[in-house]
Each structure stands twice: as C-alpha cells, then as structure tokens.
Amino acid sequence: MPFHRMLSLLLGYPDAALRAALPEVAATLASADLAAQERITLDGFIDRIARSDPTAAEEAYVRTFDMVPEHSLHLTHHLLGEDKNRGPALIDLSEHYKAYGVEISQNELPDYLPLMLEFASLLEEQEGRMFLSYWNKALRQLHANLAASATPYAELVGLVERRSRLAAAGCEVTTSAAEITNPLLDDGDNDPPVSWNAPPHQAPARSGSRC
Secondary structure, rough: OOOHEEEEEEEOOOOOHHHHHHHHHHHHHHOOOOOOHHHHHHHHHHHHHHHOOOHHHHHHHHHHHHHOHHHOOOOHHHHOOHHHOHHHHHHHHHHHHHOOOEOOOOOOOOEHHHHHHHHHHHHHHHHHHHHHOOOOHHHHHHHHHHHHHHOOHHHHHHHHHHHHHHHHHHOOOOOOHHHOOOHHOOOOOOOOOOOOOOOOOOOOOOEEEEE
C-alpha cells in the first residue's frame, strides 16, 4: 500500500470500514520505506484509532473537521475561502484528474485531501509528491490550524505537508531533522497571489481509475 494511500485512509472517517482496514495498513507500515519519524507517527496513530471507542472516535472526527472551518479538509478553502476564484480552481483540479483517466463522483469536491492523496497514490511516486507540492501552502495552513487545537490528526497532515515541502525543494523524504531546518525549504510568507493551475500532464496513471 503506497504511503499516500495509507494517509488517505487514515484521514478518512473512522468508521467500521476504516477499522477493518487497520491490520492491512499496519502490515504495510512494517515493511514500508519510511523515515523514522514517519513510522513512529503512523504507528502511534494506528494504535490510537485501534484502541479508541468507535463512537468517541467518530464524534471526535466530526468535531475536528466538520465543526471548525479552519480545519476543513478541502484545501482550496485555506487558499481562497469563499472567493469567486474557488470555483474555477475546483474545475481545473477536476480536469486535471480527468486527464489521468480519473473520474470522481458528482457529490465529491476534488480538493478533499483524502481524495487528493488517493489520486497521488495512483501516480508514480515522485509525480505524486510533486502533485501535492503544488498545494504546500494550503497544507501548511491546515497543519498549523490542527496543531493549534492539539488534535492527533495534525500529525498526519504534518507528514503530508513535509513530503510536499521536500518535493518542492527537490529533497529526499528521508532528509534528517537537522537538514529540514534549512530556511531554503520554507518560503515563509513570501507566497505569490493564489491562482492554482494544474501542473503539466505527463503520463496517465491507471486508465479508468476512480478515487
């Protein structure tokens, strides 16, 4: 199971289906090529969900993501809010998926982070990282918002944010903690005006794939 697929599952609603998938995720994690901190974070999160009361876990998920707009898993919200440019950005993203043979259902928005991670898992590893790197600013904001509320989901989003940041900087994901403090890996607040455009289409993922 690819890294991005694992994160897509774990960031989903913690229902019975997710709990049933935890043994497979844990087995994949045991043999996955991950940085040490990534492994520790994922191990801890899986154990937390497995040990939690199902109803309490579901209620915590709803409180975290459905009740607080700043925690939204729809990434364009963190870039554009309800700005009129959000609609065109969503259309562009949907068209980007279609270029790879991926169709999403009409009741799904294409900027939903678990969906985006699922899409990234269908691509070649480096291409998936680069796709997410275009969304680093939104991921960084979402991670900061979640971290401020001390939710364990902040750690998962932090893993995605870090990989997207390293991909944008052309670094390996196994970069040590000392190396990632390099200020060249973070553009701070010097971001250009937001106008997301799909990255160049290179090669299709899996024809007819569906997130």
